Amino acid sequence: MKEQLNGCSFFMKNFYDNYCIFAENIKMTTTETIVDKLPLMEAFYTIQGEGFYTGHAAYFIRLAGCDVGCHWCDVKESWDENLHPKILVSDIVSQAEDNGKLVVITGGEPLMWNLDHLTSKLKEKGIQTNIETSGAYELSGFWDWICLSPKKKKLPTQSVYDAANELKCIIYNHHDFKFAEEQAAKVNKNAKLYLQVEWGKKEEMLPLVIDYVKNNPKWAISTQTHKYLDIP
Numbered sequence: 001m002k003e004q005l006n007g008c009s010f011f012m013k014n015f016y017d018n019y020c021i022f023a024e025n026i027k028m029t030t031t032e033t034i035v036d037k038l039p040l041m042e043a044f045y046t047i048q049g050e051g052f053y054t055g056h057a058a059y060f061i062r063l064a065g066c067d068v069g070c071h072w073c074d075v076k077e078s079w080d081e082n083l084h085p086k087i088l089v090s091d092i093v094s095q096a097e098d099n100g101k102l103v104v105i106t107g108g109e110p111l112m113w114n115l116d117h118l119t120s121k122l123k124e125k126g127i128q129t130n131i132e133t134s135g136a137y138e139l140s141g142f143w144d145w146i147c148l149s150p151k152k153k154k155l156p157t158q159s160v161y162d163a164a165n166e167l168k169c170i171i172y173n174h175h176d177f178k179f180a181e182e183q184a185a186k187v188n189k190n191a192k193l194y195l196q197v198e199w200g201k202k203e204e205m206l207p208l209v210i211d212y213v214k215n216n217p218k219w220a221i222s223t224q225t226h227k228y229l230d231i232p
């Protein structure tokens, strides 16, 4: 019996050691090989124009690639990742270091890529990491602030509903108010709630958004202030 137990614990220890080596290898592969480069459309230092951080200086890193297909998207040039160069994460981070203390990762849909490596390197440099995402892919990365802007065409994953700090719903038509309420019911209860009018529909829809927020004060208005300020 004792021999059997000894054998068993030897087996378990061996299994555990091998598992740790296996897990470490996977970690190394994802960190070093798969995501040492990311498709970058542009990076620019500006003022956050939307949501909770409106008005704060921020360095925007716009990763390329998106398959969600919003017909009113204001950055369709980002959709095809093949049109943009793959840049070393170390170079993206060193550029960010020269441009303030807050980075916003956007796109395209940034969560198409595993963002663990990029965000851990930014955090190592003491930079705050915020993300703008539709939530259509599983959450990766280490975040100080997550802005979830859900889209009907490709709904968010549970991982993003659970971790979001703000929910920013775009109002293009009347049905979008209903969709916004459905999304508010799915996001974690601490998330701040914003309605943002679709830029091309603001003359028609902004008065409705203003009335809606006055009648439903759990919501606040987010406007694309950078477009009024005529900055990037």
Ligand SMILES: C[S@@+](CC[C@H](N)C(=O)[O-])C[C@H]1O[C@@H](n2cnc3c(N)ncnc32)[C@H](O)[C@@H]1O
Pocket: 066, 072, 073, 074, 075, 106, 107, 108, 109, 110, 132, 133, 134, 135, 148, 149, 168, 170, 196, 197, 198, 199, 200, 224
């Ligand atoms: C270009 S998207 C990139 C990040 C991510 N794909 C997403 O949709 O959240 C950045 C933000 O702009 C919003 N947005 C895009 N086009 C817009 C438009 N025409 N009017 C208002 N907001 C818009 C998105 O909903 C999102 O909150």
Ligand SMILES: Nc1nc2[nH]cc(C(=O)O)c2c(=O)[nH]1
Pocket: 046, 047, 048, 049, 050, 060, 075, 106, 107, 132, 226, 231, 232
């Ligand atoms: N100034 C400024 N603020 C922004 N907030 C979210 C943006 C985005 O495109 O993700 C954006 C942007 O493109 N410019």
Ligand code: SF4
Pocket: 066, 067, 068, 069, 070, 073, 074, 075, 076, 078, 107, 108, 109, 134, 151
């Ligand atoms: S998910 Fe974001 S980047 Fe993709 S089409 Fe919609 S607004 Fe544009």
Ligand SMILES: [Mg+2]
Pocket: 074, 075
């Ligand atoms: Mg924008």
